[in-house]
Every structure is written in structure tokens, then in C-alpha cells.
Amino acid sequence: MSEENEETKTSNEQQEMEEAVASPEKAEEAKLKARYPNLGAKPGGSDFLMKRLQKGGQKYFDSGDYNMAKAKMKNKQLPTAPAEKTEITGGHIPTPQDLPHRKTSMVTSKLAG
Amino acid sequence: MMAGPGGGSSDVQWCFSQVKGAMDDDVAEADIISTVEFNQSGELLATGDKGGRVVIFQQEPESKSQPLRRGEYNVYSTFQSHEPEFDYLKSLEIEEKINKIRWLPQKNAAHFLLSTNDKTIKLWKISERDKRPEGYNLKEEDGRYKDPSTVTTLRVPVLMPMDLMVEASPRRVFANAHTYHINSISINSDCETYLSADDLRINLWHQEITDRSFNIVDIKPANMEDLTEVITAAEFHPNQCNTFVYSSSKGTIRLCDMRASALCDKHTKMFEEPEDPNNRSFFSEIISSISDVKFSNNGRYMMTRDYLSIKIWDLCMETRPVETYQVHEYLRSKLCSLYENDCIFDKFECCWNGNDSVVMTGSYNNFFRMFDRGYQQDVTYEASRENSRPRSILKPRKISTGGKRKKDEISVDSLDFSKKIIHTAWHPLDNIIAVATTNNLYIFQDKLN
Numbered sequence: 001m002s003e004e005n006e007e008t009k010t011s012n013e014q015q016e017m018e019e020a021v022a023s024p025e026k027a028e029e030a031k032l033k034a035r036y037p038n039l040g041a042k043p044g045g046s047d048f049l050m051k052r053l054q055k056g057g058q059k060y061f062d063s064g065d066y067n068m069a070k071a072k073m074k075n076k077q078l079p080t081a082p083a084e085k086t087e088i089t090g091g092h093i094p095t096p097q098d099l100p101h102r103k104t105s106m107v108t109s110k111l112a113g
Numbered sequence: 114m115m116a117g118p119g120g121g122s123s124d125v126q127w128c129f130s131q132v133k134g135a136m137d138d139d140v141a142e143a144d145i146i147s148t149v150e151f152n153q154s155g156e157l158l159a160t161g162d163k164g165g166r167v168v169i170f171q172q173e174p175e176s177k178s179q180p181l182r183r184g185e186y187n188v189y190s191t192f193q194s195h196e197p198e199f200d201y202l203k204s205l206e207i208e209e210k211i212n213k214i215r216w217l218p219q220k221n222a223a224h225f226l227l228s229t230n231d232k233t234i235k236l237w238k239i240s241e242r243d244k245r246p247e248g249y250n251l252k253e254e255d256g257r258y259k260d261p262s263t264v265t266t267l268r269v270p271v272l273m274p275m276d277l278m279v280e281a282s283p284r285r286v287f288a289n290a291h292t293y294h295i296n297s298i299s300i301n302s303d304c305e306t307y308l309s310a311d312d313l314r315i316n317l318w319h320q321e322i323t324d325r326s327f328n329i330v331d332i333k334p335a336n337m338e339d340l341t342e343v344i345t346a347a348e349f350h351p352n353q354c355n356t357f358v359y360s361s362s363k364g365t366i367r368l369c370d371m372r373a374s375a376l377c378d379k380h381t382k383m384f385e386e387p388e389d390p391n392n393r394s395f396f397s398e399i400i401s402s403i404s405d406v407k408f409s410n411n412g413r414y415m416m417t418r419d420y421l422s423i424k425i426w427d428l429c430m431e432t433r434p435v436e437t438y439q440v441h442e443y444l445r446s447k448l449c450s451l452y453e454n455d456c457i458f459d460k461f462e463c464c465w466n467g468n469d470s471v472v473m474t475g476s477y478n479n480f481f482r483m484f485d486r487g488y489q490q491d492v493t494y495e496a497s498r499e500n501s502r503p504r505s506i507l508k509p510r511k512i513s514t515g516g517k518r519k520k521d522e523i524s525v526d527s528l529d530f531s532k533k534i535i536h537t538a539w540h541p542l543d544n545i546i547a548v549a550t551t552n553n554l555y556i557f558q559d560k561l562n
Contacts, residue, residue, distance in 0.1 A: 024446035025394040031449040032395060039395075049340050049362070053312050055231075055294055109166040110135040110144050111554055112191040 125544060126560040127507045129500055131185060133170070134553035136498065146549040148536055152216035152224065155540040158186055158547055159226060160554055161211025165195040167228055167281075169239065183545065186556055190239050192281040195230040207232050213298050215307070217320070225284070227307065231294040234309055236285035236320065242278045246270040290316050290326045297347045303354035310347035310359060317371075329377050330359060330369065345460075346406045353412065356381075360417060364401030366426070384415075384426050386433045396448045396457070404460035409469040410541070416472055418463040421445060423474055423484065438484040438491065441476050443514045443525050456530050464539045475534025478523065479550050480510060496534060496548045496555040506560065 033039060135144065143164025150159050158170040168191045173184030198207040208231055217225040223240040248270045252258055293311035300307045308329070309316050315330035330347075334340055342363040350356035355371045367380035388397065400420035408415045414435075417424050421442060424434035440461075444451060451457040456477075463474040475481045476493075484491045493510045500507060513522035536549040544559035 023392060023394070025392070025396055025448060028446060028448040029395040032452060035449075035453075049343055050337065052343065052362075053293055107143070107164075109160075109162055109164065109168050109191055110552070111133045111146075111160055111162075111168045112188045113135070 127494060127544075127546075127557045128504045128560050129502065129507065129555070130183075130504070130545070130558045131556040132498070132501055132553055133168075133186075133556075140552045144552040146536060146552060146554060147210050147212060148214050149538045149547050149549050149554065150214045150216060150226075151538050151540055151547070152226075153218055153541060155542050155545065157189065157216070157224060158538070158556075159214045159216070160549065161194065161214050161228060163208075163210040165193055165197070165209030165211060165230065167192055167194045167211060167214065167226075167237070182561070183543070183558055190279040190281050192237070194228045194235060194237065194283075195233065198232075200232075212295055215298050215300050217300060218304060220304075227298050227300065229295050229298050229309065232288070232291055234287040234295070234298060234318075235283050236287075237281050238284045239279060239281045242280060243275060244272040245275045247273045285321070285323050287318055287323050287326070290318075296345060299347060299349040299357065301349045301354050302352050306354075308347060308349060308357060310344050312343040315344065315347055315357075315359060315377075327375070329371065329375070331376065331378060345403050348406055348408055348415075351408050351410060351412045358406055358408070358415060360403035360406040362402040363398060364403055364419060366403065366406060366415070366417060368428070382428075382431050384431045384434075386424070396452065399452070399457055400448070405462040407463060407465060409465055410467065411469055414469070416463055416465065418461050418474055420457060420459075420461075423463055423472055425472070425486070436486060438472070438482075440474055440482055441480075441512075443512060447525065451530070454530065456533075459533055459535065461533075462536055464537055466539045466544070467542050471539075473537050473539060473546065475537055475548070477530050477533050478528040479532040479534055481534045481537060481548050494557075496550050496553075496557075501555075504560075507557065 134146075141164075143162060143166070145163040146160055147163055148159075148161040151157070152159070156172050158172075160168050160170075162168075169189045170186035171189035172186050175182065175184050194211055195209040197209045199205070200207055210230055211228050212230060214226055214228045217227065217236075219225075223238050226237050226239070228235055228237060247254065248268055250259075250264055250267055250270075251261070287309070291309065291311040291314070293313050295309055295311050297310040298307060299310075305319060307318055307320060309318065309326075310330075313331065313333040314328055316326040317329045318326045330344070332342070332344065342361045342365075345360045345362055347357060347359035350358075356368065357371070358366050358368045360366045364385065366384040368382040368384070369377035370381045371377060373379070373381060388401075403417045403419050405418040406415055413428060415426050415428065417426065417434075418440075421444060422440055423438045425436035425438075427435045448457060461475055463472060465472055470487050471483055471485050473481060473483045479496045480493050481496065482491060482493050493512070494507045495510050511519070511522045512528070513519060513524050518524050532550060534548055534550060538547045540546065546557050548555045548557065
């Protein structure tokens with residue numbers, strides 16, 4: 001039984017190799033899958049597109065968390081996760097010092113120089 | 114190499130004309146050019162950048178002493194179009210980056226353009242002032258009000274010439290109509306309306322009315338987990354005011370007729386090239402995503418740009434493109450690393466020349482490509498400081514894909530993928546092109562004899 005399985009395994013590998021030679025795209029796909037074994041089957045799913053729709057990424061802020069962190073109380077449980085599973089919440093509570101400065105200077109473009 | 118505006122000749126030689134922008138390699142994010150657009154006469158050339166600024170160049174009139182030399186483009190006006198914002202309700206930063214600029218057809222002495230960032234479209238008026246009134250009765254020349262008791266006579270203020278001043282003022286702000294990020298704006302040939310498209314919706318606006326817009330396409334599914342494709346670009350037909358197209362991340366283009374219904378969710382035509390299922394790979398859908406769609410000037414064709422190719426479609430034939438041009442096919446065997454460094458998601462644009470005989474698009478290593486449809490020839494040029502001597506002729510570049518690299522060829526592995534030409538524009542009437550590298554704008558012209 002196990003011998004048969006090994007034979008089918010080698011013929012599958014052979015077929016993949018032949019495909020890779022015929023199609024550079026498939027060869028690249030094999031390379032990618034080798035580097036990232038946990039990659040999903042195809043990238044066109046809603047998770048992928050949802051990330052694209054968010055572009056810059058949402059910044060979450062909870063004033064309760066913020067105030068409790070400020071008071072240095074141990075926060076045993078983070079607020080319940082939102083309904084949509086694709087949203088990402090950060091573990092770090094931001095403080096004003098952490099936030100990047102909003103751009104304020106409106107310098108003339110170098111193209112006009 | 115390309116057919117000139119008069120048609121026929123394939124002896125066009127492209128020469129360097131000008132380059133705008135800083136020479137240093139340390140590029141500030143704000144200086145990254147995000148859009149380039151000629152106006153309908155080609156006299157004005159607008160650029161937008163990541164810092165929300167617009168710079169407009171104007172072509173100098175041809176000098177009588179050198180009649181065969183075209184005028185140079187010099188700065189005409191520059192202004193801050195958009196500023197960074199924060200949507201407190203959704204905790205989202207709104208970038209000030211200018212995604213698109215579109216010129217309105219000129220109706221009077223002033224020029225109007227629409228510029229948009231991810232969320233807000235603005236109508237800007239650019240006008241010249243070369244006279245000012247002098248001799249007010251109630252005000253001094255510096256603007257201070259006179260003591261009324263000192264006014265003993267009346268006079269009519271006189272218009273006196275002054276140094277030319279170009280003013281840009283925002284005339285309309287079209288806000289709060291897009292939940293997702295605006296990728297396109299397109300002005301209708303009816304001279305009254307325009308469309309704006311985001312990832313999932315397209316809205317129709319009247320140019321004068323800012324508090325109302327009509328949704329004409331909505332592809333948002335009831336359940337976001339059913340989302341399979343997004344809108345990537347949209348454009349109105351150049352002379353049929355009822356027709357527009359929009360492209361998708363799955364490589365399809367839908368043509369819609371606004372006379373059919375108020376909501377154009379059902380397309381009139383769908384353009385899609387059938388794919389061989391045996392050739393499908395992980396990358397297939399990503400590289401088929403259309404990054405730009407442009408109607409030809411004559412309105413009979415449209416061009417789409419996907420990651421590796423340009424396709425020309427006859428509007429009468431939905432089943433497959435009539436012409437396909439490979440931009441950089443050698444990248445097909447590099448898709449793995451291009452996916453890892455995100456380059457596979459670069460959204461290259463494309464453009465037609467004035468008589469639709471040549472199309473152009475950008476690539477990596479500051480290369481850009483031209484495809485002559487008539488002569489079935491293509492050429493690669495490079496926008497670089499090394500080729501920037503005045504009127505120096507551009508030399509075609511060649512990329513070597515095989516083992517043996519000839520002299521002057523560049524191997525695929527030495528291409529610089531951080532130097533990408535995303536935005537290009539072609540003068541509507543003449544052989545003048547504007548090519549944007551990351552932070553520089555190159556202007557090339559064909560050699561006049």
C-alpha cells in the first residue's frame with residue numbers, strides 16, 4: 001500500500017516539475033508556496049480585497065482602554081472583538097506621544113522650483 | 114520609430130526637452146508625483162503629488178526667431194489642493210495625495226480643473242490677472258481707508274497694467290460621497306456632468322452642484338464576505354455622453370449606457386478575454402487586474418493596462434481584444450519576488466497619442482514603452498539624468514532575458530524596481546510627452562528638422 005502511495009507522490013511531483021518548466025508563472029507559484037506554506041489557495045478572496053479597501057489601515061482608539069492604561073490598571077480582558085473577523089485591532093494603547101505628527105508644513109513643490 | 118501626427122512616417126526620433134524637480138536621491142514622500150495631465154489644447158500640463166500639491170506648467174509660445182523650436186514648459190501656477198484629514202468617526206486617516214487631475218474644456222479666459230484625493234473632489238479655477246484698478250476714492254493705494262472728510266472730489270478708478278498674476282481658487286468642493294477610495298474622475302462630453310469612481314461605487318455629479326450626487330454603479334455585495342472584485346478605473350466615452358466604462362480587479366471591463374436605467378448595475382457590454390484554465394496560477398487574477406482604462410480619441414477603441422500587458426479593444430467586440438502588447442513579459446518569471454515586494458500591485462497607467470496610432474505606458478528601471486499600432490513596432494526608452502542633455506536623442510533600450518547579454522543590454526536582474534514610471538501623458542495634438550519618475554517630470558519631444 002505504502003509503495004503505491006510513494007509512486008503516486010513521485011508522479012505528482014514529476015507532473016508539477018513539468019508544469020513548472022512549461023509555465024514560468026507556475027514555477028513562481030511553487031517558489032512562493034515553498035516560502036510561505038500557510039498561503040491560502042488563491043488570493044482573490046474577500047479577505048484580500050477587504051485589506052485593499054482599507055488601504056491605510058484603520059486606527060482604533062478606545063477611551064476606556066486609554067484611561068485605564070493611563071491609570072496603570074491591569075487590563076484583564078480586551079473589549080470583545082468586532083463582528084467582522086477581518087478587522088485588525090492593535091494590542092498597544094496609543095498615547096499622544098506615540099502618535100506620528102500630523103503634517104503641518106505646506107512647502108512648495110520642488111517641481112515648481 | 115513612431116508615426117507622427119501627420120501620420121505615415123516611422124522616423125520619429127524622441128529627444129530630451131526638459132526635466133522638472135529636485136536632483137537629489139533623497140526623495141521626500143510629499144514630492145512623489147501621483148498624476149500628470151495635459152489640458153485639451155496641450156498648452157497646460159498639470160501634475161499632482163503625494164503632498165496634495167498641484168503644479169501647472171504652461172508652454173511658452175513658439176518664438177518668432179526660432180520657429181521650428183517648440184516652446185518650453187514653465188511653471189504657471191502652483192497651489193495646495195488637498196490637505197491631510199482625519200475621519201474621527203471611522204478612525205481613518207485621509208491622505209492628501211492627488212489621485213487624479215482632469216481638465217474641463219475651456220469656455221472662457223480662465224482654466225478649470227478637477228482634482229481629487231481619496232475622498233474629496235475639488236473644482237479649481239485658474240485665472241490670470243494683469244490689470245488692477247487704481248485711484249479709489251475712499252481707499253489709499255495701500256488699502257487703508259481714507260478719512261472721509263478729506264475726500265473733496267470724485268474720480269473713476271482706472272485699470273492699470275500690473276505684473277501677471279496667476280491665481281488658483283477653489284470654486285466647488287464635492288465631499289462626503291465616497292465611502293471607499295476614489296480612483297477615477299472623468300468629465301462627460303455633455304460639459305455638465307462628471308463621474309467619480311471608488312472601489313465599489315460610481316457617482317454622477319453636476320459640475321455646479323456639490324450637495325447632491327447620483328449613484329450610477331454599486332457593486333458592493335450585501336455581505337462583504339461575498340466580495341470578489343473591485344472597481345479599478347472608470348471613464349466617460351469621449352463623445353457619447355450616455356456611455357461610460359469601468360474596469361475591475363478581475364480583468365473585466367463593463368460598458369454602461371445611462372439611458373438604460375438610473376442604476377447601471379447591469380452592463381450593456383462586458384469585455385473579457387477568455388483564459389486558458391490550464392494556465393491558471395496563484396498570480397493569474399492579480400496580474401489580470403486592470404490598472405487603467407482609456408478610450409481612444411476617436412471613441413472607437415479603448416485601451417486597458419494590466420500588470421504585464423496593454424490590450425486594445427474594439428468597442429464592437431466583447432470577446433477578446435483586437436491587439437495585445439507585452440510591456441515587460443520577462444517579469445513573468447519574477448512574479449514571486451514581485452509579489453513579496455508588492456510591486457505586483459503597482460498600478461501602471463497608459464495613454465494614446467493624438468491620432469490614436471501610438472500607445473505608451475511605463476515600466477521599471479525608469480523605462481517607458483511605446484507601441485506603434487500601425488507599424489507594429491515597439492520601443493523602450495529610459496527617463497534618466499544621464500540622457501538629459503538638451504535635445505539629446507533618446508536611445509532605445511534593450512533588456513536581455515537569455516543567458517548571453519549583449520553590449521548595451523540590461524539584464525532583468527539588474528533592473529531597479531524602485532524606479533517605476535506609473536504616470537505618463539501625451540500632448541493631445543503634438544509629439545510631446547510628459548513622463549513622471551518618482552519625483553521628476555521629464556518632457557520629451559520629437560526631433561523637428
